[in-house]
Structures are given as structure tokens and as C-alpha cells.
Amino acid sequence: MTARPLLVFDFDGVIVDGMAEYWWSASMAAQRLHGDPDGLDPHEVPEGFRCLRPWVHHGWEMVLLAAEMPRLDLERWTTDYSAEQAGALQRRGWSATRLQEALDQTRQQAVGTDRDAWLGLHQPFPGLVDRLQALPGEGLDWAVLTAKTAAFTAELLESLGLQPWRLDGREAGPKPEVLLRLQRERVLAGFVEDRRATLETVRDTEGLQGLPCWLASWGYLKPSDREGLPPGIRLIDPDQLAAPLAHWP
Structure with a gap:
């Protein structure tokens, strides 16, 4: 030693x-999963996403937050993050594994197609x-x-x-x-x-x-x-x- x-x-x-990258990758992965842009701008981090970032333990959670963001009740999520997360997963029929795979694929594609732009986030x-x-x-x-x-x-x-x-x-x-x-x-x-x-x-x-x-x-x-x-x-x-x-x- x-x-x-x-x-x-x-x-x-x-x-x-990495806040800009978190939002960009999470919102793009969410769109990959449900195929509906739903008004998400991958280049503009919502304040609700910034506020909830400290509650996130794993990358897949950010994808769920991105999908929920257009209708998300910030007070309810900060009051009982685990319950809101579980409810959103059940309602959408998604799993942590599926969300993590979508996030990893989004990042891999970004690095492979425009590494400099991804790093710049x-x-x-x-x-x-x-x-x-x-x-x-x-x-x-x-x-x-x-x-x-x-x-x-x-x-x-x-x-x-x-x-x-x-x-x-x-x-x-x-x-x-x-x-x-x-x-x-x-x-x-x-x-x-x-x-x-x-x-x-x-x-x-x-x-x-x-x-x-x-x-x-x-x-x-x-x-x-x-x-x-x-x-x-x-x-x-x-x-x-x-x-x-x-x-x-």
C-alpha cells in the first residue's frame, strides 16, 4: 500500500x-418510450426538474420525471416522492430497467453521432x-x-x-x-x-x-x-x- x-x-x-445533459437525455429518452413529444423542449430545463433532481437516486428516474413533467404537481412530488414515482410507473406500465435502457441508448447514440455536442452539455x-x-x-x-x-x-x-x-x-x-x-x-x-x-x-x-x-x-x-x-x-x-x-x- x-x-x-x-x-x-x-x-x-x-x-x-450535468443538469443540461440530464434534462436533454431524459426528455429524449422519454420521447423514445412514448413516441409523443408532449411539449418537451430538450434544450430548456424546467424549473420543476431542477427542483426534483436532489430526490433522484438513479438515472432512470429522470426519464420518468421528464415524461411526467408537463402535468407534474411539484408540491406533491416533493412531499412524497416515492409514492408519486410508484404511481407514475404503474400508470404508464414502465419498469426501472426499461427506463434505464432507454436512457443508456439515448446517451450512447448521442456520443456516437455528435460527441462534442453531448460533452458540451x-x-x-x-x-x-x-x-x-x-x-x-x-x-x-x-x-x-x-x-x-x-x-x-x-x-x-x-x-x-x-x-x-x-x-x-x-x-x-x-x-x-x-x-x-x-x-x-x-x-x-x-x-x-x-x-x-x-x-x-x-x-x-x-x-x-x-x-x-x-x-x-x-x-x-x-x-x-x-x-x-x-x-x-x-x-x-x-x-x-x-x-x-x-x-x-
Whole structure:
């Protein structure tokens, strides 16, 4: 095991703002499934979609949201997201697998036909590229751990000129399991993520209770996510991220 510490970053909502891509791909996949544009503009992200993004756990959910968006009751969805989601799936006769396949096919086609345009839908958060490129100079390596597929993430990292020590995508399994495997190979300096529930699960995992965790304030957060953080999870803002690791909250 090398003594050089490894800092692990989530991708969506931490390194890259993919909101435009989420909506474009989800709305196109929804149209692929039901064959009716239904007034969806793939280039204009609805405010309701932005608001509900923090509730999304898997890519397929965004396709369902896109299909529901023209008639979606935002208050009902934010009050009981799971119930509204289940009802929409049942009403349409769709499954998570079918929705995920439609999303993956849409993205694959976009990359295959106009890679540059698809990549252009993603923008790094201000200062993130420079910050990651500076980490080796501080004696740190960095890795990416994401729920996006490794192939798509690799495309995006390459377009940004970023080369992590390691990239683990959706195929690698749950994030706590991947972190445990990484911990057997490297000394982990911490994990930066924009999903509070994920960080809480990580901290509750046997063997990871002592892992420093930071919640990215610039990510896709629910209004309540910043409040009452449990021990071991700290909110970090862009200015703090820019400071040396020893000065992080």
C-alpha cells in the first residue's frame, strides 16, 4: 500500500454540473418510450426538474420525471416522492430497467453521432478542474467514484483534461463497498459527495466510520440537507475546497 493519501470525489454534482445533459437525455429518452413529444423542449430545463433532481437516486428516474413533467404537481412530488414515482410507473406500465435502457441508448447514440455536442452539455463547476489538477502538488492523489457509467464518465474527464488515479462507475457496485476496496489499497484522505444520504450510509458502514466526509454545498442538495449534519460529515463550500486539505472544515 502506497503512503500517498487518496482523496475520492463523486462526479455529478461535485466535479461536473450535468443538469443540461440530464434534462436533454431524459426528455429524449422519454420521447423514445412514448413516441409523443408532449411539449418537451430538450434544450430548456424546467424549473420543476431542477427542483426534483436532489430526490433522484438513479438515472432512470429522470426519464420518468421528464415524461411526467408537463402535468407534474411539484408540491406533491416533493412531499412524497416515492409514492408519486410508484404511481407514475404503474400508470404508464414502465419498469426501472426499461427506463434505464432507454436512457443508456439515448446517451450512447448521442456520443456516437455528435460527441462534442453531448460533452458540451456538461460544465465543470467553477474552480474544480484547477483544484483537482493541483492536488498532486500537495502530495495527494484523487479518484472518482460515481453512479454514472464508467465509460461516460471517462469521456467527460478526458474532455476536461482530467486524469484521476482511478475511476469507479456504476458497474463497480455500491459506493461504500468500493470505498472499502479502495481502503485496502490506499490510505483514504476522505470522500467528497453531494448526496447526504450516501455520506450517512458510508459513515454507518463497518470499516468506514472514521472516513472524513464532506458534503459539497454547490451540488444538488435538498433544502434540509445542510441542516444538522451528523458527526464526521461536514459541509464544504468552494472557497474552503480551494484551500489546502489541512484547512478543510
